[in-house]
Amino acid sequence: MIERIKYQDIDFEKYNNCIENSVQKNYYCEKEILDFLSKNWELLVYGDYEAVMPIPFVKKTFFKVVLMPLFCQQLGIFGKSNELINEKFLKFLKTNYNVINYSFNFHNDFETKLVTKKNFYLPVQEYAFLRRKKYFKGRKSTVKTAQYLEFREVFAKKDILEFIKNNFKGLEKESDMDFFIQYLLFLDKKKQLKMFGSYYEENLTNVAVLIDNENYFSLLGLLNNEELKNHNGASFLIDRILHLNIETKAFNFMGGSIRGIEVFFKSFGSDLQEYHVIQNSKKDLIKNWLKIS
CATH class of the missing domain: 3.40.630.30 (Gcn5-related N-acetyltransferase (GNAT))
Structure with missing residues (x-):
């Protein structure tokens, strides 16, 4: 079961423990970083913090929309994760939120076909x-x-x-x-x-x-x-x-979806890491708002 938890109600001890012990852990899911990059965020939780998914949002006149903050590349699901659990998070996100754009981390796989973006990475x-x-x-x-x-x-x-x-x-x-x-x-x-x-x-x-x-x-x-x-x-x-x-130290090039930048990053021998994203136009956003409001 997925539960939606407002920021002030998040158990950050459990959140941090889930993040620290997850294979998906990245820089962006850290509380201090998210607090700085996103003025507002809340959390989706699976079970008793077995898996978590931070949701950054901005407040509009009539509703709030999910929007990745500037300089934040990948969030998504952290903790216990497989396609079945990931699909539960995805369905909850699409059903309960108006999403302009949201980026999952490259570990997150889905049965549902989603758009992907490119990142390039060099291991040690x-x-x-x-x-x-x-x-x-x-x-x-x-x-x-x-x-x-x-x-x-x-x-x-x-x-x-x-x-x-x-x-x-x-x-x-x-x-x-x-x-x-x-x-x-x-x-x-x-x-x-x-x-x-x-x-x-x-x-x-x-x-x-x-x-x-x-x-x-x-x-x-x-x-x-x-x-x-x-x-x-x-x-x-x-x-x-x-x-x-x-x-x-490994090296994360932090991008590569633009052709010229992709070639530059690849030329240093880096490996491709694709991650899934949800992107919606303003027209799609209005349609979805009418469905869930």
């Missing part, structure tokens, strides 16, 4: 083997020609944050960019922010923004100075980060 492995056997030939060549660049760790100071603001693509609203900067400062305070830059003659060409988890890095952003992009700083940065870390 020997760097020399990765570069020799798995890098695309063109990527090896690009990395080799960019070795004149200088690699540095950079920090959340005014000049770096300004570089990020000026070169981040994909955020239409100024308020979204402001929230991204707040998020970086939040991660920095938690000591979970790592940033690296590539320099050409003291000019910053690129910045890689990473979430530093215990066992893996997640790529939150890869920023390019368009005037200096011919130096291939993005390839240089990713390769150097892998060189220094891939033998002890």
Whole structure:
């Protein structure tokens, strides 16, 4: 049986225990992270917290809608999980909520056919083997020609944050960019922010923004100075980060559904991880609201 629990009624001791002991555990399901990224969320629970599913939502005039927060890639079902249990969660979600978009984690499988998105991931492995056997030939060549660049760790100071603001693509609203900067400062305070830059003659060409988890890095952003992009700083940065870390930490590229980005991520020898999503148009949303209201 699936139970819907409001935020204030969640037993967070049981929730955390379920998350910590689940094979699906990821960074986004942690209470502190969800609290920051989503103003509102509640929980679906199977049994006595045998499995849980966080539901982020926003409040509209007449109803609330399920919407993945900015910078949150995968949520879904955590804990005891199989296709039968997952189908129960899916049915409850579709029957009781108006969903604009919701992303499950890549461990969640369903009998129902759902749309999928792509993510790319590199497990811990020997760097020399990765570069020799798995890098695309063109990527090896690009990395080799960019070795004149200088690699540095950079920090959340005014000049770096300004570089990020000026070169981040994909955020239409100024308020979204402001929230991204707040998020970086939040991660920095938690000591979970790592940033690296590539320099050409003291000019910053690129910045890689990473979430530093215990066992893996997640790529939150890869920023390019368009005037200096011919130096291939993005390839240089990713390769150097892998060189220094891939033998002890996995690397999550955090995306890849856009063709050009997919090719770039794949060229470093990464593995495809597909995850299921629910996406609805405004028209679909209104139809569903009429059904469940």
